[in-house]
Amino acid sequence: MSTIPGGVAINTFREAVRDRVLYNLIFFALMMIGASILVGEISIGISRLVIINLGLSAISIFGLVMAIFIGVGLVHKEIEKRTLYTLLSKPVKRWEFLVGKFGGLLLTLTVNTALMTVGLGAALYYVSRSFLRTDISILVAVYFILLELGLVTALALFFSCFSSPMLSTLFTLGLYVAGIFSTDIRDIGMLTRNPAMQAAARAIYYVLPNFHNFNAIAAAAHGESIPVSLIWQNTAYAALYVALALVAASAVFSGRNLK
Amino acid sequence: MAMNTPAIEIEGLTKDYAVGFWRKHMRRSLDNLTLQVQEGEAFGFLGPNGAGKTTTLKLLMSLIFPTAGTARVRGRSIDDVRMHREIGYLPEQPYFYDYLTARELLDYYARFFGYPAAERRERVTRFLERVGLGDSGNVQLRKFSKGMLQRVGIAQAIIHDPQVIFLDEPMSGLDPVGRREVREIILDLKRQGRTVFFSTHILSDAEMLCDRVAVLLGGKLQGVGAPGEIVSMEVYGMEIFFEMRDGRLLPSALVGHSTKIGERFRVEVPEAQLYSALEQLRSCEARILSVTALRPTLEDYFLKLVARGKAAEHRAGGDSP
Numbered sequence: 001m002s003t004i005p006g007g008v009a010i011n012t013f014r015e016a017v018r019d020r021v022l023y024n025l026i027f028f029a030l031m032m033i034g035a036s037i038l039v040g041e042i043s044i045g046i047s048r049l050v051i052i053n054l055g056l057s058a059i060s061i062f063g064l065v066m067a068i069f070i071g072v073g074l075v076h077k078e079i080e081k082r083t084l085y086t087l088l089s090k091p092v093k094r095w096e097f098l099v100g101k102f103g104g105l106l107l108t109l110t111v112n113t114a115l116m117t118v119g120l121g122a123a124l125y126y127v128s129r130s131f132l133r134t135d136i137s138i139l140v141a142v143y144f145i146l147l148e149l150g151l152v153t154a155l156a157l158f159f160s161c162f163s164s165p166m167l168s169t170l171f172t173l174g175l176y177v178a179g180i181f182s183t184d185i186r187d188i189g190m191l192t193r194n195p196a197m198q199a200a201a202r203a204i205y206y207v208l209p210n211f212h213n214f215n216a217i218a219a220a221a222h223g224e225s226i227p228v229s230l231i232w233q234n235t236a237y238a239a240l241y242v243a244l245a246l247v248a249a250s251a252v253f254s255g256r257n258l259k
Numbered sequence: 260m261a262m263n264t265p266a267i268e269i270e271g272l273t274k275d276y277a278v279g280f281w282r283k284h285m286r287r288s289l290d291n292l293t294l295q296v297q298e299g300e301a302f303g304f305l306g307p308n309g310a311g312k313t314t315t316l317k318l319l320m321s322l323i324f325p326t327a328g329t330a331r332v333r334g335r336s337i338d339d340v341r342m343h344r345e346i347g348y349l350p351e352q353p354y355f356y357d358y359l360t361a362r363e364l365l366d367y368y369a370r371f372f373g374y375p376a377a378e379r380r381e382r383v384t385r386f387l388e389r390v391g392l393g394d395s396g397n398v399q400l401r402k403f404s405k406g407m408l409q410r411v412g413i414a415q416a417i418i419h420d421p422q423v424i425f426l427d428e429p430m431s432g433l434d435p436v437g438r439r440e441v442r443e444i445i446l447d448l449k450r451q452g453r454t455v456f457f458s459t460h461i462l463s464d465a466e467m468l469c470d471r472v473a474v475l476l477g478g479k480l481q482g483v484g485a486p487g488e489i490v491s492m493e494v495y496g497m498e499i500f501f502e503m504r505d506g507r508l509l510p511s512a513l514v515g516h517s518t519k520i521g522e523r524f525r526v527e528v529p530e531a532q533l534y535s536a537l538e539q540l541r542s543c544e545a546r547i548l549s550v551t552a553l554r555p556t557l558e559d560y561f562l563k564l565v566a567r568g569k570a571a572e573h574r575a576g577g578d579s580p
Contacts, residue, residue: 087368257323
């Protein structure tokens, strides 16, 4: 990352830390401690399942809330408070600013996710007193969550380039929910005998971000291994989608009058 | 940069905004502005609120885009991001990341000019000192007063030693001490040969600091020139301050024309009647404190323009069906 987006990213991360965004880790820690004590009485197999399910779901939800609610404010806040005016009077291109903001929030989410993963690991060790070889799937599931968060952040940033935080939240949330069910939308379309409907369903499937493939929580909880091909596929898919969203965001934002 | 290239060249700069729910109507915020500012000039950009001063500065900073016209700074188009290496900008009522300290903020901005960490540290210290914030570098900006924020704003605008500095209402909202400090900084920049382009509606500051001024009203340029050229320097009256000795009465000819201010009196007379007024004051043994020639100020010119603009608007409103 060149100096300019890097500088913006570091400042965005610093803002999140000083705004006490990482305080959500306290809730996560309390939740994991409570869950560990509660499931401690059940058999080890079940308690592992519960802890992994609960931990990964919490990592995903906490991350999503942060990605959406901070993501939609990334650009808006800078315009509203006019901090962007001084920034853009420096030799900073608008796309560099956007990439920096994206990078900063992704860094925040990565640190947050990493710390929660450590918490999940500690809770898991507390209930089972050991780690299994299959627990590597937990790390893969966390990686998928991170890819998903990157994608959601890019979408939130894209919407925030031209709409209010409220609308951006609705758009991002709507696209996220639709993205979870994109495979179902395609399958329902295929059930009809109308070729136009089938084509439309297929088009929607390809346009919507496919969040379904990023969910490996159940596989990790049941100790199933996750194919390496899926890791590559998800990585490439997320990188491509994020790049497209950032290019679109830059195109929109570059022509925007900052009133 | 080629010799004699103006520091700032603006040609036909125009900005329309779409207004209304359907954005069908256009409102002209800046109308065909053309002007040049030479290297090393302190240039005042005057006008009441809504005249188009901030719009012009935002256009020059590429924060908004022109409907028509072009502008160049030191020979570079305002669309060229390299132009920003040579300029500094202080927005109106600046707001900065208040979770940062002044030192962190300046370091953040200095980063965009590619300075290594050691040079950034040196520059930050130097410029904090220069704006009188040497002791407050490690204080978070949320604890800063308005005057201190304005000074940080100036420091971030000049942290990279730019040749051209744009300041949008740099004295606005400051107390007299703050205004004097900002004035000193501008004079200092001018002494160093920098071009300072600043918008203001505080006319005394413009008169004091500017080589030339431009007056903008309703988005249209009304005039450009030295403050003395813009307003007629013709004397329109004489002002006399005097004190009366105990028990003495005001000369009858001056009763009704004089104003009592504390123990002193002020009287304004036409230039032709100065000597007769002084003779009357001498005859009743008044103590003359000062005699000053009255000339129109930039403020008078400005107020006249605003009044003329309002009258034109009123006429246009009256003419419309």
